[in-house]
Amino acid sequence: MAEELVGNVLVGQSGGPTAVINASVAGVVAEALNHSCIEEIYGSLNGVLGILNEDLIDLASESQQTIRGLRSTPGAALGTCRYKLKKQADFERVLEVFKAHNIRYFFYAGGNDSQDTADKISKLAQQQGYELRVIGIPKTVDNDLVSTDHCPGYGSVIKYISTTVREIAADNEAMGQGDLVSIVEVMGRNAGWIAAGAALAKRRDHPHDPPHLIYLPEVAFSTEKFVADVQRVLKREKYCLIVVGEGLVDADGNYVSAAEATDAFGHAQLGGAGDYLRSLVEQNLPGVKARTAKFGIAQRAAAHAGSKTDADEAFLAGQAAVKAAINGETDKMVTLVRGDGDHYTCETGLAPLSDIANGVKKLPRDWINEDGVSMNFQFLRYAQPLIQGETPLAYDNGLPVFAKLEKVRVDKTLPAYTT
Amino acid sequence: MAEELVGNVLVGQSGGPTAVINASVAGVVAEALNHSCIEEIYGSLNGVLGILNEDLIDLASESQQTIRGLRSTPGAALGTCRYKLKKQADFERVLEVFKAHNIRYFFYAGGNDSQDTADKISKLAQQQGYELRVIGIPKTVDNDLVSTDHCPGYGSVIKYISTTVREIAADNEAMGQGDLVSIVEVMGRNAGWIAAGAALAKRRDHPHDPPHLIYLPEVAFSTEKFVADVQRVLKREKYCLIVVGEGLVDADGNYVSAAEATDAFGHAQLGGAGDYLRSLVEQNLPGVKARTAKFGIAQRAAAHAGSKTDADEAFLAGQAAVKAAINGETDKMVTLVRGDGDHYTCETGLAPLSDIANGVKKLPRDWINEDGVSMNFQFLRYAQPLIQGETPLAYDNGLPVFAKLEKVRVDKTLPAYTT
Numbered sequence: 068m069a070e071e072l073v074g075n076v077l078v079g080q081s082g083g084p085t086a087v088i089n090a091s092v093a094g095v096v097a098e099a100l101n102h103s104c105i106e107e108i109y110g111s112l113n114g115v116l117g118i119l120n121e122d123l124i125d126l127a128s129e130s131q132q133t134i135r136g137l138r139s140t141p142g143a144a145l146g147t148c149r150y151k152l153k154k155q156a157d158f159e160r161v162l163e164v165f166k167a168h169n170i171r172y173f174f175y176a177g178g179n180d181s182q183d184t185a186d187k188i189s190k191l192a193q194q195q196g197y198e199l200r201v202i203g204i205p206k207t208v209d210n211d212l213v214s215t216d217h218c219p220g221y222g223s224v225i226k227y228i229s230t231t232v233r234e235i236a237a238d239n240e241a242m243g244q245g246d247l248v249s250i251v252e253v254m255g256r257n258a259g260w261i262a263a264g265a266a267l268a269k270r271r272d273h274p275h276d277p278p279h280l281i282y283l284p285e286v287a288f289s290t291e292k293f294v295a296d297v298q299r300v301l302k303r304e305k306y307c308l309i310v311v312g313e314g315l316v317d318a319d320g321n322y323v324s325a326a327e328a329t330d331a332f333g334h335a336q337l338g339g340a341g342d343y344l345r346s347l348v349e350q351n352l353p354g355v356k357a358r359t360a361k362f363g364i365a366q367r368a369a370a371h372a373g374s375k376t377d378a379d380e381a382f383l384a385g386q387a388a389v390k391a392a393i394n395g396e397t398d399k400m401v402t403l404v405r406g407d408g409d410h411y412t413c414e415t416g417l418a419p420l421s422d423i424a425n426g427v428k429k430l431p432r433d434w435i436n437e438d439g440v441s442m443n444f445q446f447l448r449y450a451q452p453l454i455q456g457e458t459p460l461a462y463d464n465g466l467p468v469f470a471k472l473e474k475v476r477v478d479k480t481l482p483a484y485t486t
Numbered sequence: 487m488a489e490e491l492v493g494n495v496l497v498g499q500s501g502g503p504t505a506v507i508n509a510s511v512a513g514v515v516a517e518a519l520n521h522s523c524i525e526e527i528y529g530s531l532n533g534v535l536g537i538l539n540e541d542l543i544d545l546a547s548e549s550q551q552t553i554r555g556l557r558s559t560p561g562a563a564l565g566t567c568r569y570k571l572k573k574q575a576d577f578e579r580v581l582e583v584f585k586a587h588n589i590r591y592f593f594y595a596g597g598n599d600s601q602d603t604a605d606k607i608s609k610l611a612q613q614q615g616y617e618l619r620v621i622g623i624p625k626t627v628d629n630d631l632v633s634t635d636h637c638p639g640y641g642s643v644i645k646y647i648s649t650t651v652r653e654i655a656a657d658n659e660a661m662g663q664g665d666l667v668s669i670v671e672v673m674g675r676n677a678g679w680i681a682a683g684a685a686l687a688k689r690r691d692h693p694h695d696p697p698h699l700i701y702l703p704e705v706a707f708s709t710e711k712f713v714a715d716v717q718r719v720l721k722r723e724k725y726c727l728i729v730v731g732e733g734l735v736d737a738d739g740n741y742v743s744a745a746e747a748t749d750a751f752g753h754a755q756l757g758g759a760g761d762y763l764r765s766l767v768e769q770n771l772p773g774v775k776a777r778t779a780k781f782g783i784a785q786r787a788a789a790h791a792g793s794k795t796d797a798d799e800a801f802l803a804g805q806a807a808v809k810a811a812i813n814g815e816t817d818k819m820v821t822l823v824r825g826d827g828d829h830y831t832c833e834t835g836l837a838p839l840s841d842i843a844n845g846v847k848k849l850p851r852d853w854i855n856e857d858g859v860s861m862n863f864q865f866l867r868y869a870q871p872l873i874q875g876e877t878p879l880a881y882d883n884g885l886p887v888f889a890k891l892e893k894v895r896v897d898k899t900l901p902a903y904t905t
Contacts, residue, residue: 080660083661084656084657084660084661140656141653141656141657142653142655142656142657142658142659142660143657143660143661144660145660146659146660147660147661226884226885229885230790230885230886231784231788231790233885233886233888234560234561234784234787234788234789234790234886234888235782235783235784235787236561237503237559237560237561237787237888238503238560238561238562238783238786238787239561239783240561240565241499241503241561241562241563241564241565241566242502242503242562242566249782249783251784267884267885268885358782358783359780359782360780360781360782360783360784361778361779361780361782362779362781362784363654363668363777363778363779363780364654364657364658364668364777364779365650365653365654365670365779365781367657368653368654368656368657369650369653370653371649371650371653371790371791372790372791374884451883451884454884454885455883455884456884457881462876464870464874465645465686465793465870465873465874465875466645466648466649466652466686466687466873467649467652467653469652469653469656
């Protein structure tokens with residue numbers, strides 16, 4: 068039994084939002100209410116920026132309805148940032164703010180960089196003898212954090228992408244006569260986790276189902292092979308549906324995109340991987356129509372097609388962070404641990420923050436088929452459980468209603484800080 | 487009471503698919519089963535192409551489950567086409583096929599061109615004294631058919647777009663610091679109906695809600711005004727969310743797009759209106775990040791965010807087409823007629839096919855605010871009822887399941903035809 072540490076909680080969100088990062092905050096708040104040693108529950112506005120600027124809000128004063136609503140609200144309700152604590156003075160300031168508000172529990176939801184920040188804050192507190200328990204909460208649609216089976220946010224984005232692929236397929240099936248190429252560009256600057264997830268759209272034992280071709284950053288792109296791939300599919304199917312990760316690279320490791328193009332003013336035009344593939348189709352396959360779709364931010368915010376499993380696990384990760392800290396743990400990140408059984412189960416574990424900060428989980432090469440453009444059963448077995456269940460949303464007047472925090476400010480007690 | 491006409495039904499789909507055009511086919515089949523004078527219920531594969539090629543299927547042999555599934559299946563289950571009947575021989579062939587299969591009821595779901603085709607077929611049958619009843623069923627996400635209050639397909643596409651705008655807003659709200667521009671490009675080559683529909687994302691009495699700026703083909707685009715608009719919004723809000731119709735034009739009526747750009751190979755790069763606006767932001771507002779999303783085909787196929795009102799009305803339109811024909815009507819299209827009361831109601835009516843074929847319904851100019859970038863209450867009152875209710879989908883293994891027709895072929899009895 069850990070020694071009781073009486074004080075306040077601070078929770079923050081960092082990096083790109085997802086459909087479920089707010090569910091993790093809801094989990095923190097819900098669990099914190101169970102522990103009498105926790106006196107106040109604060110949120111930091113815009114991640115570490117809010118700490119530096121002493122922009123804290125009182126989460127305990129939000130209604131239960133709002134906190135429940137966070138479980139299905141996309142974006143990052145506390146605000147987020149890409150600011151990286153740089154100088155020693157930044158770290159000192161963080162501790163100063165923590166001391167001023169008696170923050171004894173710090174929970175930070177984010178990706179690698181955010182866990183690195185949490186790690187550094189934790190270590191400085193230890194050096195200074197300020198008792199602080201720091202637990203990270205995993206978050207990223209990119210699914211690239213080590214030590215965890217998967218990351219909250221990933222299940223929802225691939226559920227949205229594979230739902231959309233199935234719908235585009237129904238449309239293309241009606242229109243195509245062996246002369247139609249649809250290209251869907253998805254996120255994933257460094258890894259193909261999201262593009263690979265589109266493979267779930269294919270029904271079992273329906274080899275003709277799309278996506279017909281998946282281009283991943285893990286497989287060096289070759290124009291010759293691409294053109295041959297598309298021709299082969301168009302010969303066999305009414306249409307060719309392609310999913311491409313934005314981070315596609317050639318054999319030299321250079322990003323493949325229409326970036327060398329210029330717009331009407333002579334400015335570089337960042338067409339992206341999807342537009343590049345379209346230009347290759349138009350150039351090499353006369354008479355074939357090619358179309359692109361690019362969902363941008365919409366894919367990571369698509370709560371309306373979110374995975375209930377994903378939202379539940381994000382909430383669970385928030386709860387687990389509080390429980391771990393109450394139990395005396397610090398300088399760790401919550402991990403998701405998959406059970407060994409045939410039936411999917413998921414529990415939480417803990418891993419050192421320093422491990423997370425310095426690692427990147429690659430999509431295993433042996434989960435990609437030899438053709439380089441499709442995923443094998445190992446990937447499908449991995450990804451299938453993550454998209455199960457539909458996140459229930461509240462609707463009003465035909466549209467989903469999302470929670471908005473009241474954001475009651477905590478009084479500032481320190482002089483202003485210049486970042 | 488019309489004279490009883492005993493014979494077979496043929497239903498076809500034409501033009502771009504929508505989220506609900508299959509619901510209209512389901513309505514035709516469901517209603518046809520009620521009438522003993524209808525002997526067989528056939529479908530034509532790929533619209534008029536299927537008639538010319540005598541590619542007919544037996545819809546009565548499909549399971550009730552499949553027909554019910556069509557009510558929430560996007561795409562066009564019978565296949566569609568953009569083939570336009572050109573020569574007299576084409577029209578003669580259509581009648582030859584109709585006679586060979588005793589087709590006495592022809593229902594065609596589509597837009598202007600399709601209703602024009604149906605009209606010409608109907609008139610030729612009359613000339614030749616072949617008793618045939620032809621009823622068109624409205625279909626188009628573009629919402630540009632005259633004589634009908636609105637078109638099946640439109641409600642679902644604007645529900646999807648406004649849902650997505652609300653989600654992107656939650657993400658941008660978390661990230662923006664007055665330096666973020668999100669641009670969403672939507673369909674609408676000739677009219678701004680779809681872009682305008684994004685205005686529904688704005689909650690009543692929340693003037694800060696996005697979309698902050700809507701650019702419509704109805705309002706001549708000016709770069710100077712655009713840059714000023716964006717600057718004004720960024721000064722006031724954390725971010726600027728823009729919706730733009732793909733058919734944006736300048737004061738001379740030319741499409742505004744990055745079309746003059748060239749890709750790495752010197753080929754014209756059709757960047758589209760969204761990418762063009764992004765290049766204007768980057769060029770004129772240093773330090774501001776701009777991002778685009780372009781949903782392409784996905785928006786018209788998005789049954790997973792479909793409007794129940796829309797799907798129900800599409801079904802109703804299919805039923806109404808059969809009822810009208812049974813009542814002796816011909817050469818008409820089913821229209822949707824809005825009730826006068828405060829509470830939204832919708833009934834069906836009929837309008838001459840020739841009216842539909844030759845008209846285009848413009849977005850009324852007086853529904854656009856004077857600022858040229860937002861919609862007034864008249865538009866909102868018009869559009870709001872069309873997105874009510876969520877289309878219930880069947881899910882399996884985390885993804886929506888769509889109906890697929892068995893497509894049992896009707897025996898061909900005629901020699902092949904060369905189009």
